[in-house]
Amino acid sequence: MINTSIYQFLNDRRLAVTQVENTGTFLDTRLFQMIRSGDAKLPLDRVEEVADLLNCDKHELFSMAMRQFYDDKAISTFERMLATPLTSEEQEWLHIIRSASDGPVAKPSVMAKRLVRALAKTQGAV
Template identity: 30%
Template sequence: MHKNSISTAFGDTRLPKYLSHRILEMKPRKTQSQIAAEAGFPNPNMLAIIKAGKAKLPLDRVPALAKALECDPRLLFVLALEQLGGSTTETAIRQIFGTIVSENEVAWLEEIRSASDHKNPALTTRARSAIRGIFGK
């Protein structure tokens, strides 16, 4: 049987793929073992187990792992939520807390507030076009 065809408990969630990609990006600066240690995993192999989809990422490890991976903790949290109960758990969290906003999106919101003198501007057709123009859409 081919290694990639083995079914794992959490292998079908987005987190293992994201971890693999981010760890590869970090490779010039940190080893996977260093990342695991910085995230506070007592067993350095635990990160490999999570990356392989054989275990879920505990929510209490999200902040430290995000710091070790130098990534947005909100994104990592959403990916970890998917492992807990799939889309229904994520939907419940979004219904309770609203849209989870990334660090970059927070910076955009803060800039909009500053530029509007904190007047809570409506998203007009002109403003929507300007934003879409920034992204070439």
């Protein structure tokens, strides 16, 4: 989803979601219409509401919305400063996992969780 423009994503999601219970919401405002056309930016404080109304992942939408305002370096700085602090060992594990993946890292399967637990336990025994 990151490679898709936020405008295209919002238009696609808006078309995919039925208009059953969205009347009188932010999705009906002139501002939202301007956002969908690319004439305005999605305010960061509206991301969670929009994600709920469009039934999409709020974290991914927030990431797209951040890219309207900030470059990748600034976003990376925010993530480092605001995220739960990781030890250098945890950062190394994450680096290994991310470098082993060809693209976005998928949600771990049951087998992957077992494997990581087994690896972590053997690390302490070595």
